[in-house]
Amino acid sequence: MASRKGNEVPTRTKLAPEQTVRRTSKSAHAVSKPKRRPGRPFKMSSQSNSSRSTSGRSTPRREPVSRPRTPPLSLSMLETLPVEVIEQIFLYALNLNLPRASPSLAAALSAEHIYRVLILLAFWDDPPSHPGSKAINRMFAPCEYVPLSLADRRQLQDSVFRCRWCTADRVREQIPTVMILTIHRHWFNAGIVMEPQEKAALDRFIARKDDSVRVFHGKGPPSQRISEFLSAATGPDFTDLAPNANNTGLHQYELHITPMVLIEVRCKELRSITTFPGIDLVSFPSYLLRGPSGGYSDADVAFLEMLRITSCNYTRGRGTVMPSTTTQVNRTLLHQGLHKALLQQKYNAVISLLKIDEYCFRFQAANQNRPVFFGIPSEHFLTVTRVGRDKPHLNAAFFEALLRASAESLPLNSEEITQWTVDNMRRAQQNPSAYNLMNGRFARWLSNFLLRLPDQIDFSHEDPTAQLFYCGQLDLMDMEGISFLDQVLRPSNRDPLVNWLPQSSFRTEDHWVKK
Known part of the structure; x- marks a missing residue:
């Protein structure tokens, strides 16, 4: 089609002969003016807007702006699985980077029962050699429980501490469950039998309805766990210290519980006291030792102090010559945090850090019951x-x-x-x-x-x-x-x-x- 200049009439197209075009225009003209019924017609929005233009001039009609449509997000095969299946995959792999892979996976795995299972797996010391237990498996639902090795638990505990959802409140809520798991493993699963009244009192304690009774009695066979523990602690003279350890008869046992802190299983025949802390802390979290970037808050100090007490990194253990701890602490980060707490004038943080430093340094297992000189930076x-x-x-x-x-x-x-x-x-x-x-x-x-x-x-x-x-x-x-x-x-x-x-x-x- 030729371009128009001024008021020139455009040339005819070659779509049809001239006569055909004229007839078509005439019929179209006749159809375009139908006889309308009397009355006021509805105004269209475009006509209404154009009639409001100033000085009687018509406003050119605006064409709608075409915006690019965002294509729908395509989900992977993993993300389309049912939530229950995703949870099982996550708890089997125990890779805490999985929820960070996509928002849909994060939404599927951000649930309180998942946090609970991760805390239990990270803070309960249960060697892989122990047999299965229906009661223990129920407490780990929906996870199919398998004991973790020390290396796996160390890695999981470190990963859990670095998660934002790992707060002092969530960890504190699971400490009783960790202790109840220990009672099942080292009391009930050990074959210890109790009198009905003793059993009823312990059931109330486990149900967390009453903690007034904290010492319980029972009879059972020689405990392999206690024998292994004492053998490692006292060396080859274990048979001399506990001459009745291999007897096939029943032994007298006492269960001493300090809520939120420790469990002691005492055996008269073995002349032993085996201690299990409320939680097994592999290492103090680095971010609490060095202190957050903004300084120590009261919540940070409370979390640090709770970990120190519930992991028994404070007491002289009974049944051994000197206390011992396997909890690791990065002293470089700790003294960085101590310096920060002194500058911030946080007295409680200073006290907690000094206690953690001295206990973990003096009584680490590598010292082998020998006294060591303890010092801090003079600065x-x-x-x-x-x-x-x-x-x-x-x-x-x-x-x-x-x-x-x-x-x-x-x-x-x-x-x-x-x-x-x-x-x-x-x-x-x-x-x-x-x-x-x-x-x-x-x-x-x-x-x-x-x-x-x-x-x-x-x-x-x-x-x-x-x-x-x-x-x-x-x-x-x-x-x-x-x-x-x-x-x-x-x-x-x-x-x-x-x-x-x-x-x-x-x-x-x-x-x-x-x-």
Whole structure:
């Protein structure tokens, strides 16, 4: 078709002869003007909009904008499976990256019963050699339970800790279930028989209806688990320590339960006490040790303290010469977190980190029941002298906490420490308030202790049990310990400093009985 210029008439097309075109136009003209019925016709939206144009000019009709249509997302064969099948695949593989593969998989696997099973698998120590149990399998539903090796459980526990859904509340809710699993495995599955009244009391305890009775009695055959445990703990002289271990007769057993903390199975014939912690913590989570980027919150400190207590990383184990722990801790990350807590002035975080560090260092299984010297970085003491000087009473409390952890880690010949002691003694003279006087007495004792510190360090390295403080407890058999008691504690009516590891803000008695 030729282009039009000005008001030129377009040339005819070659679709039909001229006469045909004229007849067609005439008939079309006749049809285009039908005789309408009287009355007002409905206005179309386009006509209505065009009639509102200003100055009587018609507005050109806008063509609808064609937008590209988003093609529907195509699901993989895995994503189209029923949710129950996806759950079974996930729990069989235990690959926590699977929910991150797609939103549909994340939606299918983001359920409380999946979180519960993962926590149980990660925190219950059940060796693969143990036989199956219907009661245990029911508690793991919908998972088909298979015991994990230590390496697999270590990997799963680390992966669970890195998930956002792994909160202190969710872990705390499953600690009773972990302990109930331990009772089934090492009491009922061991063939121990109880009197009806004892059995009824234990059933109420397991149902979490009543925890007033915590010691139970029963009779059963020799426990292979206890025999293996004692053999590993005491060495080849096990038969001498437990001469009746291989007897085929029934043994007397006692089940001692501390809710949320530990389970003890005692055997009179074996003269043994086997301890199982509330949860088996392979390692403390890294993000809690080094502290979140924004600093420690109260929830972070509470989570850390709960893990310390419920994993029994605080107590002197009975039945062994010295306590022992298999829980690992990254000391580099821990002291990074300790520095952050000192800068943030989080006292509870400082205390929890110091307790975890000392217990896991002193009593790790690699030490083989031999005492070791425990120390902390000296820079922590200098950090205290630089931070929080506007709150003298709190500032001195931080310094004393570090001293209770390791007094022998004080920096030698430090001008900042010397100035800190002088400032506290001067403040006590100028403003003799109760806090200032207490801090002044502490600073005066510290100034004298710094003079004898080199000899104290040498003596403690030769005999680690002679450190001034051991697990936070003051050594009252040491001359420096007696002077600390007489010069610092007694004038302020303070009790002697005892073992601070069992002391905790986590209230274990609040979480067993269902409310």
